Amino acid sequence: MPTPDIPLEKLTPMLRLYVTMKLERPDCVLFMRVGDFFEAYGDDAELIARELEITLTGREVQGYDGKYPMAGVPHHALERYMARLVQKGFKVAICDQIEDPKQAKGLVKRAVTRVVTPGTLVEDALLDAKSNNYLVAAILSKPVNGIGVVDVSTGEFLITEVGEDEGIAKVVEEILRLQPAECLVPEGMDELAEAIAAACPATLTRLGKGKLPRLPREALLEHFGVQTLKGFGCDDYSAGLSAAAALLEYLKATHMGAVGHIRTLATYSTEDAMYLDASARRNLELTAGLYDSARSKSLLAVLDETRTSMGGRMLKKWLDAPLLSVEKINARLDAVEAFYDDALPRGDVRDTLRGIADLERLMARLSTGAANARDLVALRQSLERIPEVAAQALQIEHPAIQALASALDGLPALTELLTSAIADEPPLTVREGNLIKDGYDENLDELRQIVRGGKSWIATLEADEREKTGIKSLKVGFNSVFGYFIEVTKANLAYVPKDYIRKQTTATGERYITPELKEMESKVLGAEERINSLEYDLFVSVRDYVAQEFTGPVLAVAQAVAKLDVVAALAEVAQNNRFVRPVVDTGDALEIKGGRHPVVERLMGSAANFIPNDTYLDTDQQQVHIITGPNSAGKSTVLRQVALIVLLAQVGSFVPADSVRVGLVDRIFTRVGAHDDLAAGQSTFMVEMTETAEILNNATERSLVILDEIGRGTSTFDGVSIAWAVAEFLAARGCKTLFATHYHLLNELEKQLPNVKNYRIAVKETNDRIIWLRKVLPGGTDKSYGIQVGRMAGLPPTVIERSKEILSDLERDGSKRRDTLGGVSVAPKAQKLQMTLFEAEEHPVVEELRGLDINTLSPVEALIALQRLQKRATK
Template sequence: RPALAGAPWRLAEADAALDEVPELRDHILAAIAEDAPANPADGGVIRRGYSAELDELRHLATHSRQIIAAIEARERQRTGIASLKVRFNNVFGFYIEISKANLHLAPPDYERKQTLVNAERFTTPELKELEAKVLDAEERALDLERTILATLRAEAAAAAPRVRATAAAVAEIDFYCALAETAVARRYVRPRFSETGEMKIVAGRHPVIEKLAEAEAGHFIPNDLYLDRGSHRMALITGPNMGGKSTYLRQAALIAVMAQMGSFVPATEAVLTVIDRVFTRIGASDNLARGRSTFMVEMTETAVILNSATERSLIVLDEIGRGTATYDGLALAWAVLEYIHDRIGAYTLFATHYHELTELAGRLDGVVNLHVSVKESGDQLIFLRRVEPGSADRSYGIEVARLAALPAEVIERAREILALHEKKEETVSEELEAPKRRRPAGPELQIRLFEPVGWQIAERIRQLDIDNLRPVEALQLLAELKEELGRR
């Protein structure tokens, strides 16, 4: 406790709450043996020297032969009968046997119990008492231990509130010590808090992944993060799988939580703002028992975020919309981002593979693009795991699949299909404009990922005036569309 002298107020409060409960402590130390068995029924829990009665019973239970031999030697010396014997049987218990020739030497305090042909058997008050003690010494010792333990437990139960309060204080002090020790060992820095709403993390690190990387002789790549209440309120992070997007999201949330709970943080510099809650939607999961798919769970959790977050919250979203059709997912992700930007205004980190979403940085004044960088060296893909400004130019999904050892035939076919769809794909940003912008009249037409219908054909169909279209015109139009599809 002297180490806590002059400690900050919270540690001082914890120190003041420490109650050693000295009477209980001293009683336990005096009563319980150092090497007490785990099961009290085995005996030996009570320390030797604590109870004179218990010590005597233990001595009788373990040294009865030596005690009888000592009595026999003493009586031989006292009576002068060298052939005197102390024996035991189940009928008479302990007795002294003296031959007929030595009967005249028997002391008057001997009580005759049995007469034999060549000897007489006697007992004494000492032997009667010893018999009663020795025969049930072990069981009586266990009973006495149980009684002492029950008394000790009752005393501990009476002091339980004081013990619990001390345990809580010790736990709090241990918690602060663990944070301090980790901060020194892992080179953490003291965060500062900004009243302007600025969040600036320089060379931030994930506290767990960094430790795991070092254990495997690796090196964790630190990254910066900057958010504010103005033009950097939301960050869209793009890049390949395995590039480090999810780690970047998690470390930002962890640093925010660690700083606000009073810990130093894994970074070179950290300026943070006070947040009311951290909302996360990371990873894929389902709940088959309740009939909820991965996508349903994802949407339910997203709904909780949108209905609960405030402008002082930190929202961390990882690939919203990936559990459904491509354009459904893209539309939902786009709409969720617009809603957070326009209605909530929370600090947001959003990792995605929908590259169309990067156009929001040019449409919404609080959105910036970030990407996880990679390097291509021949046919090799090197993950640099550095988060840099701007959007990624591609997802490298096929390259990651190749690293996972998919058959070469599958990889080549995937490249062919990707090239085909990249050639035909048109931007859909006009269809995903914010509510304040133009909305096309009539029902929307969804174009699926592998649907061989061009965007121009879809537009032609969408603009048809079906009510005024004559049958001959309809047939002619179908023929034209069929011919155009044949050319694609």
Template structure:
């Protein structure tokens, strides 16, 4: 270190403190990186790697980025998962007497981004901390770009489902979390979340709460109870410690802690969210083609984020849902009034994130103008909301603070079209501050003053060639040529002698020189100080802004749901605490949007916990079984976010969870086959569902042998249909047509099929759900539609004919498929003689069976045994006959 330059020593001392970060070190107009950081950043950001003399024999690797473009580069690094420490010059280099003082002012991580340009405007960006203690777990998560902070406590087994909902951009956890290998693997590989260790870990809830009290105001902690949620309090303390460590400022934008219980909401696991494509599609991960895409007509970023949270966290509280529905209905019934609200909303910027930028010192003058313009919309929005014919709308109107005091402050102080940087001047309006006006006048009118002085001195002295000039060494001067030396006034002070002239100054010129030369610099500094004071004043009203922002977001959500209802011809569902789900002419909200108008075929649904508990749905591939089941799930979910639904009529008994087992996929990262993934998901459903849950099960049992798959599917239906074990409302699609035998055997099981019409070799899918079972899957016809070669289709038909004509016995079937004539063809009389042989014995065996006491699977196995006996007799007697 002793051999290094002072600046490089300073750099390495700071780097030692922030080893896990890329250190952006401010040098003039650039942020520089050195050594390993420079090599890494040059690769990740495609920057030119240079070098700098640092006092060692070899030059230090170096690369850098301009300060005015730093946000773009930081965003790219953070997106790749890096942490970036911002080291600023803490004093003016021009005034520093030695090495410029520098320090890290902020650490930017994936979960601590506040700049809206680095974030998706309709997505929250959560930093989350989990604290595991045996079977109990507490979580705390915050979006510091909006100030929203929440905590809850739950069973450790339910942590993965909650993480799947929150999808944090950054996660940390205490040591016991990492001891649970299964949980860690699920989080890392299935949810694609890479948790890190807490930098400060709290095991003592009293110490955790004391830390929170020391760093947060009492009203913020109003609803946080260390007795009721000890693990959540520990998680929150670790979270706040991390924010203090990285943000290095007071967390003024966290205006309150939301305490919630997962029992308040419908629980949706990761598989269900994926299969129902709530906010992103399974194949591309895009927004288009999701439920959010259909319902999102929001006008503000805040409304978009809130609507997403509603979709991902449906309610169980009927009163709250009815309030939302009444508001949506009021808007749908008054479209002109609703459009006025949308017009008012359309001019409102993301004031939540603007306020967070103000708290963390990142706001600029243009942001304040955006805030002012947003506030200017509030009086009209407040007036319109109070006119609403639903109680919730009036409540929201009352919560909208028009904040005319903040509007007036910004309007009077900040220029209408300020520059992007707050340190370039021209951000304070004329007339707001007298000192600014004086300095601006001097700075802008200095040349005119100099011209006036020059003419004034020519008139006073009579020296016609006199001129006022300027250079960087001597400043301003009055120049007089030799021929006019005798006319120089006594108050001129000689400053410089030239070959043919003398240069002078006067006290008046010197005073003005000082004013002119320092005016611009002082003006910029003064404008920035005034701007900072205005910013701090605005931050002092953050709770008012956040409360209003929340009301605006909810109003926007309700307006969006009304737009969706009008555009797509949705109806208001009837909600109750009962067990029935009744849907007349229900439609899939997404599929009907991508099909040509009026081509989607609607279908009815009846589910309850009694006679219509399990619907077994058979029919061809591509006929619409999966679409139908998903549409039922989506209609229920839409009803429980307060939305209207795509149907002619819907009665929805509140469900606590929706489970889906749809599609085939393996998980190579965990070494799980397609069948293993399927069975794992089925196990999760059967262990966690309740009688109030809705189950969507598609093709259970595929991926293994026919008998194994059929047996598993059969047993699953018995389990879910049994009120003593589960008794949950279930839609069960299958190609195992044998399962249709369960209707009449099991209470609550009903058969349905998707109707088709055959036309020669073609199949026309009618998409209509009908009572009864289907005996065929039409797989070959579907394969033909998919484009399989005709030779393959023809051969498949031949094999299908053989299978249909053959016994289920594997040896017999395989032999015939391969064309092996292992059983001789006999004349009819010979066949009759063979099958009369010992036929009485076989019949006696059958009569001796107590079929009524058998399970369906046992009866099926007995049937196979009888078939095998018949074939054995055939083979034996056929040989004798020949």
């Protein structure tokens, strides 16, 4: 349905209003309140009909053919539909009625009351409790580029700057690390916008000139109400301040100015944290499994024993940014160790933490006016727990814990206010009373007295009138149309006194009122109405006062709670999973004794089943390990476990091993497996080479490089050659490298380069079967065991026998024949197979069979392939 092109003045007033508002916010999907619906017209109607699968209708416009497209959602369901749009990356503007339709003359006044975008959410239902929801702004400038980061739902607000000479790539890198929901880039910086759009799934918002504060520093000074930014440590910043000011401006526009809870600005340096690129984060399965993106198969799932949402978010933040300072790492390790050693207080602290609400998001709702009375009760109940947690933590006599506990302030003034003002069990709605306690406000108490008095007068009326009239069945009732009434059944109508005024006839009798009853009624009802609005006003003033006076202190408590929660959780994890404290220093060696993969071990259930392995890497003789072993032997597992142990150590966590020494690593690079990035439309091999190039260009002597079967995505000879050259290059670069490969030829490198060593994952062969030993041993392999794996997967004996023949032929004939499998040069020995395998009119199954690369198939893949072949062969 095309939107007809009709001049504004010919539209109905409602449509005209809609179209005018839309012109102001062309990048948003606009919903306008009309009766009980929120409606959209024109292109937006088409969009929401398509995206939300709702009916598209049309509105006639007088004097024109064709209809104006229209779609709407019921007002009570707006949140839900809006959430779906925002999750799809759209921005939504809500235009609501801002006067009571009953009192309106003409068209009800409307205005945009809220703009919801992926990066500006405060609605709890739309947020993940355990991740931050970042909005980021990037500004290119000289001599530095600026990045601003804000989470409106928690009030966190940060800036950083990176040298302009480090280029756009560095800016994009940092944005990828932050994983924002939305990213702001000024118009004109197209190269930056394109780079971000290509690398990052966040919603990209371009800011026109008018949306950038001309005087960023002044805008920030005004927002924070301060004379200088020195207190925030931001005074020397330039592009960073521009980014921060742009963020504030954008937030004010989407939240209609309600950004009072953003109280501090802090700086950070990208140099402080180890950068983990997207492929490392994915390959190491930090927050989601690689193949099915399940959180349960991630490192975070093993580590996340936090008890509060704030702690959960902080833990995720720590994982995303391992530290690069031995001192800071040890400070965290000290705190974890103190909790580790003292299990009793740890348990107590963790029990008490459980009852603490998400204070950061609560304060954000308070400041934006979205909080109800139950939020204030949750705030009080949480604060009441703080002194208790502090006392429990203080049981541990370690300075690291003492420092943390001393920041836990229960804010008694605030608790007192909330206790005296807010009802213990208030309703969800804030306009229907029962929010404020007796004794908090004199006027309210008086009104309540009137209501109570009136109600008891009415209650006694029934008894009085029964006695007066002698009608035993006389009743006083209430309905919303007539208010209070006296009801008399048909049989007793004769006894009704003269001063009763008849109001209504029912099936069973008559309903009356009396002047005194009505007088009392209007007193009661009037008071009730006044109570509701007075309670609302009192509630709002308490809410605003708390937001105004206590946001800073509550957020500080929230941070202290989060940190305590994280270190206690890491101690708990260490205890439950037999982790040990790593030694972290600035040396060259990485020494792991009895290392384990925390996630694989966890998924195996019983820890006793996982076979630990030692790893020793240095910058001397043991710089590059070439690791070979049959499919499924455990190569990938060992590689990742080494990377995860280093990462955990630098996060400040204990590690899954018997003992570990880590010489500080500046970056972990990974290239794992040959999984397709089909969604991105790139071929496996291209992805593999891009990631490999990134490693070769950026690895330093302090880096740890994990390469898992690179070269898989191309032909054997290409693959071997590239793998070889890459290994040589890394050996020369000096970075610690673990290189798993199925190209046994790479074992030759050991002879040529002093810093390269061969390792293999041991297996035991017994009558054609393999027993997985999962032990890494020195030395290379010259056998691939692919045929045995095929056998164990259930390939039919004839196929196995034939594979062995082909293999021994290939091995005998050596390299001159290696590339000819698939042609005709491998002579079959068994006559009966000849017909089906290599004759001209061969069965189509053979073609497929020949194409199978058994070396690279997992047992399950082999089984599936086999099933398919069998199906086709028996057709």
